[in-house]
Amino acid sequence: MAKRLENDTIDLGSTGASFLKMGAIVGAIGLAIALFGSFTTEMKLERFFLSYLVNFAFFLSLSIGALFFILTQHIGRAGWSVVVRRVSEGFAANVGLMLVLFIGVFLGMGQLYSWTNPEAFANDPILQGKQPYLNTQFFLIRILVYFGVWILLTQYFLRGSAKQDSTKDPKKTERMQMVSAPGIPLTAITVTFASFDLLMSRDPHWFSTIFGVYYFAGSFLGYFSLMAVFFCFLQSKGMLKETVTPDHYHDIGKYMFGFTVFWAYIAFSQFMLIWYGNIPEETVWYIRRFEGGWLNASYFLLIGHFIIPFFILLFREIKRIPAALAAVGVWILAMHWFDLYWIVMPESIKGHVGISWIDIACFIGMGGLYLAGFAFFMGRKSLIPEGDPRLEESLEFKNA
Amino acid sequence: MTDQSSGQKKMKLHGLLGEFKDIESILKASAAIRDKGFKKWDTYTPFPVHGIEKAMGIKKSLVPKIVFTCGLIGGIGGLGLQWWTNAVNYPWIVSGKPLFSVPANIPIVFETTVLLAAFGAVFGMIFLNKLPQLYSPLFTSKNFSQGATNDKFFVYIEAQDPKFSPDRTRELLESLNAVTVEEIEEEEHAWSPSLSPKMAWSIGSIVFCLILIPPLYIARAQAKDRTTTRVQLIPDMDQQPRVNAQAASTIFVDGRGMRNYVDGTVPRGGAQTNTGYYTGAENEEWVSNPLPVNRALLERGQNRFDIYCAACHGIDGSGNGPIAIRAKRLREPNWVPPLAMTDSTVLERPDGHLFNTITNGIRNMPAYGDQIHVEDRWAIVAYIRALQKSQHATLQDVPADKREQLREEGQK
Incomplete structure (x- = not known):
């Protein structure tokens, strides 16, 4: 075991520094292009903020998925996942960066959320009933509470696990398992309400109680895809080559497969109940997504987000070839991004899908910042939790 | 062995x-x-x-x-x-x-x-x-x-x-x-280590006989004539608890199983705001047949008349139905002979009055309102008019192009 670790590169090294530098530059340029480019469109600044919200929800979901991953692995006392956990802790800790990036959403609240306008409530008894919940002050308080919970949990796991690297204290693992038990319902509730606030309130009349699960399903799936892509990338840069094996990819691939089905299950559960009930106050949200070009986008989501990855991930060999799994990961991440675009946009852009270069610039920009944030939170920490008592089990892990 | x-x-x-x-x-x-x-x-x-x-x-x-x-x-x-x-x-x-x-x-x-x-x-x-x-x-x-x-x-x-x-x-x-x-x-030579061929045969034939039982049972049930459900898988659905018409019930305070409509409710089709159509009279005046008289209505009327009315009034409306004939022969003391449809009383009565008589009955004749649908009662009224015309028609009632033909036939 020790030999395999010694022969391997298990820290970010210069890659971390270039992540920080290049990420910050790319981030600034990308967001600036999106910001100023939006003035060339008819919607002006609103177009930028819409794009910003899509990308904010996307990168936030990856960190939330990472947090869920850490929590589930601790509570299940998982052995296989130890070697891939530190990177997850780094991505989860990135919610700190997402809190900073929330400033963009805050600035765009007037354009993004119709309920911020007092006139919206004037002749609307339904909205008046929701006013105690849907108002700017309470919204901001809630957002701070969500991020408070997430930052506390993610920092606890990242720092605790990093400290264990030197102390090698097995009791720390038990304590982290204890914390993950209340951590799961806490994260579940905050993620549910965060998705209500950030995404569902785009149409303040519409409601769906399963919406939080829908966002969670995409987050978890998105993070497993990111894992496949990111470890493949790290290994191509010569890191963790001996440590992360096809057997670990295989398990990540199984999770990707499982949560591809889970996402479809939840997405369909939400759709079918509304379709079957056929009540105008509920169907309105889907009707907007079935009009004009959005209908094809909805079919594309069904095929691209479920059917294609489902059949590809059935194959055992694809899950065991890192490059192949990473390619599927890129595809699923793209579909997850499109899923969020499909959730955010139709309230403002009606009748056609209208993805533009502003969305791409905004994605690249925020992606750069996200990688920089990851490098910042990882710092000089090892890429694997060296002090974890189950590290050896993870290194020797074999899929039967 | x-x-x-x-x-x-x-x-x-x-x-x-x-x-x-x-x-x-x-x-x-x-x-x-x-x-x-x-x-x-x-x-x-x-x-x-x-x-x-x-x-x-x-x-x-x-x-x-x-x-x-x-x-x-x-x-x-x-x-x-x-x-x-x-x-x-x-x-x-x-x-x-x-x-x-x-x-x-x-x-x-x-x-x-x-x-x-x-x-x-x-x-x-x-x-x-x-x-x-x-x-x-x-x-x-x-x-x-x-x-x-x-x-x-x-x-x-x-x-x-x-x-x-x-x-x-x-x-x-x-x-x-x-x-x-x-x-x-x-x-060596064991056909199967634990089963001899003879045992296998006997077990096999017993199992085969047992397997035959369900299909034979189904075949027997299929072949037999029965009025009740053959196989009651879920007896609750065949034998549901219910209250028979006119039967007593302990569920309600008044002890009656049959219930009136809840106060202020009207069953579908029960509003009957068109009183002339439903009672035959409007503002204490008899109405004439509100339905358009055509061949379909008359045929329907004939059909209903033959079923409900002809037993007493006779197929031709002459008052010589089988019941009337039998009652006459038996000299029934309380029997009031049914009127012929061509009787002047019936002839002079307006459509609404006839409708009312069918609905509520008169003398010996029982009420048919619960048995014959409103539309059918009007159809019967229309048919009675046709029966009357068949006995009291003048030449003016015959279409102009047929009068000549009728005259020729009469001269023969």
Whole structure:
């Protein structure tokens, strides 16, 4: 075991520094292009903020998925996942960066959320009933509470696990398992309400109680895809080559497969109940997504987000070839991004899908910042939790 | 049986059992036996050993493919079942959705897919593991039956393997550091180690007879004429608790099973705001037939008249129906003879009055309002008018182009 670790590169090294530098530059340029480019469109600044919200929800979901991953692995006392956990802790800790990036959403609240306008409530008894919940002050308080919970949990796991690297204290693992038990319902509730606030309130009349699960399903799936892509990338840069094996990819691939089905299950559960009930106050949200070009986008989501990855991930060999799994990961991440675009946009852009270069610039920009944030939170920490008592089990892990 | 009765069991070699002391040695031995090209052999370990499949040269399991195929059949079958039953064989609209409505079918498609995939996994695994295996000559070895699930590792090579030779295979096992090598024997000529052919036949015929019972029972039930449900799988649905008409009930305070409408409610079609149509009179004036008189209405009226009225009033409305004739013959003291439809009383009465008489009855004639639908009562009224015309028609009632023909026929 020790030999395999010694022969391997298990820290970010210069890659971390270039992540920080290049990420910050790319981030600034990308967001600036999106910001100023939006003035060339008819919607002006609103177009930028819409794009910003899509990308904010996307990168936030990856960190939330990472947090869920850490929590589930601790509570299940998982052995296989130890070697891939530190990177997850780094991505989860990135919610700190997402809190900073929330400033963009805050600035765009007037354009993004119709309920911020007092006139919206004037002749609307339904909205008046929701006013105690849907108002700017309470919204901001809630957002701070969500991020408070997430930052506390993610920092606890990242720092605790990093400290264990030197102390090698097995009791720390038990304590982290204890914390993950209340951590799961806490994260579940905050993620549910965060998705209500950030995404569902785009149409303040519409409601769906399963919406939080829908966002969670995409987050978890998105993070497993990111894992496949990111470890493949790290290994191509010569890191963790001996440590992360096809057997670990295989398990990540199984999770990707499982949560591809889970996402479809939840997405369909939400759709079918509304379709079957056929009540105008509920169907309105889907009707907007079935009009004009959005209908094809909805079919594309069904095929691209479920059917294609489902059949590809059935194959055992694809899950065991890192490059192949990473390619599927890129595809699923793209579909997850499109899923969020499909959730955010139709309230403002009606009748056609209208993805533009502003969305791409905004994605690249925020992606750069996200990688920089990851490098910042990882710092000089090892890429694997060296002090974890189950590290050896993870290194020797074999899929039967 | 002959072997047993003679008291001698002829034994023959079934295979060689080699015992190994740990994982390492059994992995090494397995790889060596695999490389020698043996086919009919297996290993037995007290717990799953990583890498044993590779060492034994076991090919990738067929189970995933079975599961996929079964899942596919389940999915397509579930969809096809709903399509056939709901859209083709017995079209049935549910919740205003199309007859073949995929979103509504998905939950069942999901269930049938999972169900058949799970069946494929379980039964495929059982089948590929050659289970259920009720007997194995290996259990004659005490060492095996006590050690294989405890702390010993075994390799068993069957004598049927083409590469098997009692001496060389024993040498091979010993050279691979087997702790012991044991000969496993079984009875020669035994058709099956635990079942004689005679026993198998008798058990088989009993099972066959038992299997025949359900289809025979169904065939008998099909052939017999019965008025009640043949097989009551769910008796609740055949024998539901209910209140018979006019019967008492303890549920309500007034002890009556039949209930009036709740105050202030009107049943569908019960508003009857058009009083002339429903009672025959409007503002204390008899109305004339509100329905347009045409051939269809008259034929309907004739049909209803023949059913309800002709028994007394006669098919031709002359008042000579079979009941009237019989009552006359019997000299019934309280019998009031029915009027002929051509009687001047009936002739002069307005349509609404006739309708009212049918609805509520008069003298001996009972009320027919509960038996004959409103529209049919008006149809009968229209038919009575036709009957009257048939007896009191003038030449003016005959269409102009037919009058000449009628005159000619009259002169003949």
